[in-house]
Amino acid sequence: MIYNKLTAEEAADFIKNDDLIGFSGFTAAGCPKVITMALAVKAENEHAKGNPFKVGIYTGASTGDSIDGVLSRAHAIKFRTPYQSNKDMRTELNNHEAHYFDLHLSELPQYLRYGFLAKPKFAILEACDITDDGKIYLTSAVGIAPTVARIADYIFIELNKYHPKALTGMHDIYEPADPPVRREIPICSPDDRIGVPYIQVDPKKIIGVVETNLPNEVGGFTPSDEVTNKIGENVASFLSAEMKAGRIPLSFLPVQSGVGNIANAVLGAMGANKDIPPFSIYTEVIQDSVISLMKEGNVTFASGCSLTLSTPALEEVYKNLDFFKDRMVLRPQEISNSPEIARRLGLISINTALEADIFGNINSTHVVGTKMMNGIGGSGDFCRNAYLSIFTTPSVAKGGKISAIVPMVAHVDHSEHSVKILVTEHGVADLRGLSPIQRAEVIIENCVDPLYKGLLRKYLTLGQKGHTPQNMMTALSFHQAFNETGDMRNVNWE
Amino acid sequence: MIYNKLTAEEAADFIKNDDLIGFSGFTAAGCPKVITMALAVKAENEHAKGNPFKVGIYTGASTGDSIDGVLSRAHAIKFRTPYQSNKDMRTELNNHEAHYFDLHLSELPQYLRYGFLAKPKFAILEACDITDDGKIYLTSAVGIAPTVARIADYIFIELNKYHPKALTGMHDIYEPADPPVRREIPICSPDDRIGVPYIQVDPKKIIGVVETNLPNEVGGFTPSDEVTNKIGENVASFLSAEMKAGRIPLSFLPVQSGVGNIANAVLGAMGANKDIPPFSIYTEVIQDSVISLMKEGNVTFASGCSLTLSTPALEEVYKNLDFFKDRMVLRPQEISNSPEIARRLGLISINTALEADIFGNINSTHVVGTKMMNGIGGSGDFCRNAYLSIFTTPSVAKGGKISAIVPMVAHVDHSEHSVKILVTEHGVADLRGLSPIQRAEVIIENCVDPLYKGLLRKYLTLGQKGHTPQNMMTALSFHQAFNETGDMRNVNWE
Numbered sequence: 010m011i012y013n014k015l016t017a018e019e020a021a022d023f024i025k026n027d028d029l030i031g032f033s034g035f036t037a038a039g040c041p042k043v044i045t046m047a048l049a050v051k052a053e054n055e056h057a058k059g060n061p062f063k064v065g066i067y068t069g070a071s072t073g074d075s076i077d078g079v080l081s082r083a084h085a086i087k088f089r090t091p092y093q094s095n096k097d098m099r100t101e102l103n104n105h106e107a108h109y110f111d112l113h114l115s116e117l118p119q120y121l122r123y124g125f126l127a128k129p130k131f132a133i134l135e136a137c138d139i140t141d142d143g144k145i146y147l148t149s150a151v152g153i154a155p156t157v158a159r160i161a162d163y164i165f166i167e168l169n170k171y172h173p174k175a176l177t178g179m180h181d182i183y184e185p186a187d188p189p190v191r192r193e194i195p196i197c198s199p200d201d202r203i204g205v206p207y208i209q210v211d212p213k214k215i216i217g218v219v220e221t222n223l224p225n226e227v228g229g230f231t232p233s234d235e236v237t238n239k240i241g242e243n244v245a246s247f248l249s250a251e252m253k254a255g256r257i258p259l260s261f262l263p264v265q266s267g268v269g270n271i272a273n274a275v276l277g278a279m280g281a282n283k284d285i286p287p288f289s290i291y292t293e294v295i296q297d298s299v300i301s302l303m304k305e306g307n308v309t310f311a312s313g314c315s316l317t318l319s320t321p322a323l324e325e326v327y328k329n330l331d332f333f334k335d336r337m338v339l340r341p342q343e344i345s346n347s348p349e350i351a352r353r354l355g356l357i358s359i360n361t362a363l364e365a366d367i368f369g370n371i372n373s374t375h376v377v378g379t380k381m382m383n384g385i386g387g388s389g390d391f392c393r394n395a396y397l398s399i400f401t402t403p404s405v406a407k408g409g410k411i412s413a414i415v416p417m418v419a420h421v422d423h424s425e426h427s428v429k430i431l432v433t434e435h436g437v438a439d440l441r442g443l444s445p446i447q448r449a450e451v452i453i454e455n456c457v458d459p460l461y462k463g464l465l466r467k468y469l470t471l472g473q474k475g476h477t478p479q480n481m482m483t484a485l486s487f488h489q490a491f492n493e494t495g496d497m498r499n500v501n502w503e
Numbered sequence: 504m505i506y507n508k509l510t511a512e513e514a515a516d517f518i519k520n521d522d523l524i525g526f527s528g529f530t531a532a533g534c535p536k537v538i539t540m541a542l543a544v545k546a547e548n549e550h551a552k553g554n555p556f557k558v559g560i561y562t563g564a565s566t567g568d569s570i571d572g573v574l575s576r577a578h579a580i581k582f583r584t585p586y587q588s589n590k591d592m593r594t595e596l597n598n599h600e601a602h603y604f605d606l607h608l609s610e611l612p613q614y615l616r617y618g619f620l621a622k623p624k625f626a627i628l629e630a631c632d633i634t635d636d637g638k639i640y641l642t643s644a645v646g647i648a649p650t651v652a653r654i655a656d657y658i659f660i661e662l663n664k665y666h667p668k669a670l671t672g673m674h675d676i677y678e679p680a681d682p683p684v685r686r687e688i689p690i691c692s693p694d695d696r697i698g699v700p701y702i703q704v705d706p707k708k709i710i711g712v713v714e715t716n717l718p719n720e721v722g723g724f725t726p727s728d729e730v731t732n733k734i735g736e737n738v739a740s741f742l743s744a745e746m747k748a749g750r751i752p753l754s755f756l757p758v759q760s761g762v763g764n765i766a767n768a769v770l771g772a773m774g775a776n777k778d779i780p781p782f783s784i785y786t787e788v789i790q791d792s793v794i795s796l797m798k799e800g801n802v803t804f805a806s807g808c809s810l811t812l813s814t815p816a817l818e819e820v821y822k823n824l825d826f827f828k829d830r831m832v833l834r835p836q837e838i839s840n841s842p843e844i845a846r847r848l849g850l851i852s853i854n855t856a857l858e859a860d861i862f863g864n865i866n867s868t869h870v871v872g873t874k875m876m877n878g879i880g881g882s883g884d885f886c887r888n889a890y891l892s893i894f895t896t897p898s899v900a901k902g903g904k905i906s907a908i909v910p911m912v913a914h915v916d917h918s919e920h921s922v923k924i925l926v927t928e929h930g931v932a933d934l935r936g937l938s939p940i941q942r943a944e945v946i947i948e949n950c951v952d953p954l955y956k957g958l959l960r961k962y963l964t965l966g967q968k969g970h971t972p973q974n975m976m977t978a979l980s981f982h983q984a985f986n987e988t989g990d991m992r993n994v995n996w997e
Contacts, residue, residue, distance in 0.1 A: 090936070102938070103968065103969045105940055105970075108937070108938040108940075110936050110937065110938060113920055120935070123750060124748070124749060125750065125923075126935070188756055189692075189756060189849060191848075193687035193688075193689065193691070193843075197685070197687070198683075254618070256617060258682070258683060260683060262683060263683075348843070348846060348887075348888060349687075349843040349846060349847070352842060352843060353686070354682055355681065355683060355685065370915065375971055377967075377975065378967075378971070378975055378978070379968065379971055380968075381971070385920060389918075389920060393842075393883075419973070419978075420971065421918055422920075423918075424916055424917075426607055426879060429619075441614075441619045441620070442582075442604050442614075442619065443602070444602040444604060446599055447602060472873070473872075473873045474597065474874070475597045475869070475873030476596055476597050476603060476873065476874060476875035477869055477872070478873060479873050481872055481913060481979045481983045482979075484872070485975045485978060489976055492967070
């Protein structure tokens with residue numbers, strides 16, 4: 010190998026206050042791990058000396074604790090985009106200690122290329138292999154790696170032996186040209202390959218290689234329960250009925266599914282439903298449930314941006330790469346989340362809402378309208394352009410003190426126009442072709458918990474005259490009541 | 504001609520209560536005119552006899568008064584989608600007399616093909632020519648005509664001699680296949696032609712032809728004034744500076760521009776700016792200002808869905824078709840508004856906001872959160888996928904009693920994620936890469952009217968802790984104050 014071997018500390022030493030860094034990875038999969046740990050120590054030392062030390066961070070999506078966690082606890086993050094899910098990072102951005110720019114995940118690479126965000130000085134990439142002529146083979150995710158590798162001035166590689174070199178070939182690296190000379194992205198089926206299996210860079214940009222041998226820091230997901238299983242069954246029954254009604258082709262359509270225990274329950278229920286044929290996946294995050302469905306023959310192919318698998322599931326994939334490499338591809342998020350492809354393929358998109366309102370708007374990000382949870386992620390890329398966009402949520406939280414369905418969401422991430430179907434454990438609201446008042450009626454009837462049906466029906470009678478009968482005095486009263494009393498039912502409408 | 508010649512009354516007689524009708528046209532351009540007039544008379548006669556008579560209506564966008572106006576006044580509309588701008592139609596839908604489904608304009612054709620909305624029994628198309636083998640040549644717009652012509656059971660043609668047969672060749676008719684066999688839409692430049700100049704139907708579906716000779720019912724737009732001119736100059740200066748900074752290519756990018764006097768002022772200012780080179784247009788509505796800019800050589804090509812021109816401007820185009828047919832193409836709205844194409848071409852999209860908030864969300868549709876003005880139209884198709892999405896609005900209305908910029912918009916059509924630049928007569932807020940609190944600061948500083956700067960700065964101090972410091976008690980207080988006192992400044996924050 011022609012490259013300098015560095016320790017993590019030596020690499021971190023190149024990075025100065027105010028520098029911008031772009032990372033490989035998407036979720037905790039495929040993220041570098043050791044240089045940022047060393048960088049956090051460096052930041053703490055600088056802070057102890059009274060020196061400022063903060064960096065700006067571009068990632069694919071969320072990261073492992075070794076990026077967002079350690080750097081947040083060291084108060085070393087000045088700017089962060091496009092998505093995070095780390096407890097300490099969340100605290101920093103909600104306190105305005107770090108400026109967080111929440112962005113549709115497909116857009117970050119072009120935002121960087123267009124010059125809308127300053128270009129990163131450094132790219133730090135986790136690789137399973139690298140050649141002397143500058144071919145970088147990534148590990149278990151792609152994210153924004155191709156773009157930051159190309160536009161950064163300098164590159165560090167974390168060469169991670171935990172990921173086998175036999176992974177090469179799993180990735181399909183393609184970066185579109187920019188307007189006015191951009192062409193179509195030539196994917197017409199989830200298994201179409203359009204690029205090359207590596208990132209090509211100028212070897213002179215690679216400052217050095219840090220060798221590691223560390224697994225991904227993928228956290229466990231909450232297991233399914235009665236509520237999520239019922240949501241899964243409701244989605245599966247709805248899709249099967251749509252197919253019978255001729256509104257979904259008998260060969261079915263590719264599925265995009267969000268992350269977490271509801272998504273796992275939905276995919277599980279779809280696999281168990283005898284009427285739904287084996288289907289393909291075109292999504293960002295490939296979760297454990299996809300691997301199970303693939304082994305059972307219920308999922309025929311999965312295109313994603315990351316293998317966000319538990320350690321046992323990832324090791325199973327790595328032991329059976331001959332099987333899985335024929336059935337999977339990992340793409341840059343600009344392609345996995347491409348609006349162009351989502352619409353062309355006709356995705357069935359299934360994402361989780363934090364909060365919905367009776368008129369069909371969705372809050373995916375802001376707890377009680379102010380605190381950022383994680384970010385919009387890919388949900389907007391997919392739902393706006395999907396063939397059929399489905400949002401799921403348990404109808405209540407905190408033992409009924411919170412209704413997930415309110416008069417007006419306290420923050421809108423997906424407008425009424427992006428939401429075709431809403432599903433809770435109580436049922437399915439099909440919003441297609443309905444006016445706002447019709448949507449309110451079907452959502453209250455089919456999806457709202459009995460604890461809140463009466464209140465929401467009463468709210469409709471308070472509505473001011475017009476197409477969408479909101480009431481500006483009381484539209485946010487559920488949130489006010491929660492802030493003041495800890496229970497949304499304590500609204501004051503006198 | 505092999506087709507039956509009918510009177511408008513004879514044609515209207517085929518249409519029964521509860522029938523669904525799809526129309527050609529986009530805005531008042533290219534819409535049928537006489538069959539719906541006769542249908543309104545029929546509806547009134549039926550109502551006088553005590554019989555129900557209402558129909559469902561699919562159009563391209565808004566229509567002339569002869570569709571939405573006369574049918575609304577006859578209370579003959581049961582269902583309406585996807586956009587309207589008629590005073591009487593607006594009254595009907597805000598009173599819930601007609602159910603209105605507000606939809607991104609690019610989505611209606613596939614909504615119909617997918618079976619998400621019931622298929623129309625009748626298509627009524629305005630044509631400048633028709634052949635015995637079923638080739639229909641449209642007039643001054645396309646809209647949803649190709650799709651409704653194909654899926655409707657029966658077709659009526661209004662053969663309108665006002666529009667010259669020499670118009671043939673102006674249209675580029677292309678209807679994509681549906682998933683899972685859809686391919687790329689092969690447009691890589693605004694002047695690419697991908698289809699044929701006519702709609703091909705089975706001649707047996709054509710029940711009859713009604714001959715007419717009527718101009719389009721395009722209303723006049725409010726002329727530019729000092730405020731709109733200043734907005735135009737602010738946009739043009741901003742774009743010129745972006746070009747100099749290397750964030751817009753020196754060859755410039757295709758422009759999409761909304762409808763109305765602000766849009767005219769913006770295009771005028773861009774044409775007058777010496778630093779902006781001649782540019783192309785990829786939009787839905789081609790307005791008078793485009794024709795002027797084209798004659799002056801400042802616009803090189805215009806792709807649109809309609810020629811929404813004043814009668815003198817349309818007649819000028821018709822007298823000089825040799826010149827204009829080389830420089831213009833009319834497309835179905837599924838193509839003119841295609842998210843795939845907007846992103847590939849890298850549009851600079853410029854649309855008007857009804858209301859914006861300090862965090863960068865846009866309300867395009869709902870007056871004080873409840874009353875529908877027109878509909879979302881194509882603004883969502885374009886702004887979400889544009890290279891650079893700009894929203895414009897005068898900072899105040901009603902002599903200062905309304906601030907166009909509020910703490911929280913009362914209805915969200917375009918979330919913070921779809922809005923890159925906000926422009927008022929006071930200045931430009933560049934929101935790219937900013938966190939919510941940073942956006943609030945730049946919007947208040949650069950765009951808000953002095954009448955409201957203090958109030959909005961004070962609002963920020965009321966904000967609850969978190970990423971987006973809204974306050975659920977007072978977020979909608981500007982709207983409450985307006986509803987109660989007629990002036991947003993009378994907020995009560997004690």
